[in-house]
Amino acid sequence: MSTMDLSREQVAVELDGVAARLRLDNRALLKAVAQAQRVGMVHREIEKHLDVSQSTVHRLLQKAAADPRALDTRPTDIIDQRAAGQIRTEEMMNRLLNWNYTFGHTPTIDGTATDAYEQGSWDDIERAYYRRLLTEDEVSQLMERNKDALERAARGK
Incomplete structure (x- = not known):
């Protein structure tokens, strides 16, 4: 099926699915980083596993610390x-x-x-x-x- 055969509704459903997966992945990332810190991993170790910057790891840990309910x-x-x-x-x-x-x-x-x-x-x-x-x-x-x-x-x- 070419993109010309797709309806606006089909594309909207696909966008909703992508957005949902993104939100789920972002929450999974936040939970994983917080868990890594709880078991004693340092920022550099976490960043290497995730292939993200140290500032990203720091920002995620700050978010988890500021609102622990964000992990629920x-x-x-x-x-x-x-x-x-x-x-x-x-x-x-x-x-x-x-x-x-x-x-x-x-x-x-x-x-x-x-x-x-x-x-x-x-x-x-x-x-x-x-x-x-x-x-x-x-x-x-x-x-x-x-x-x-x-x-x-x-x-x-």
Whole structure:
């Protein structure tokens, strides 16, 4: 098939898959570098294995140290695995339907709301829907399964 035979939709699906693989690879890189440091590898040793600069290794380690939660698996990883063709829709939905979601909020200090927003794992679901990585039906299923938690979050409890 030549590139002339491809539709915009086919190309868009391919782009979504490439983007998902890129995000997954970047998270895998971050996790691998943090793990290498935990087992005692020095920057130079890590950079040689990865064929990246020492500054890249340093930047990744700073990112992991600044936000250790960045190393945790998130719903977006599962959604990206489906977009990348690594898992089927049924497995993705099973894992997402059984996820224990957290909900974003505005932190307070001494009773005063800050100007920050702390994301929750449900934010991944919303972003994936707006980016068309989840269908309306898939989000509806997730909302139905998490109805009580969503209502509590909406009330701020």
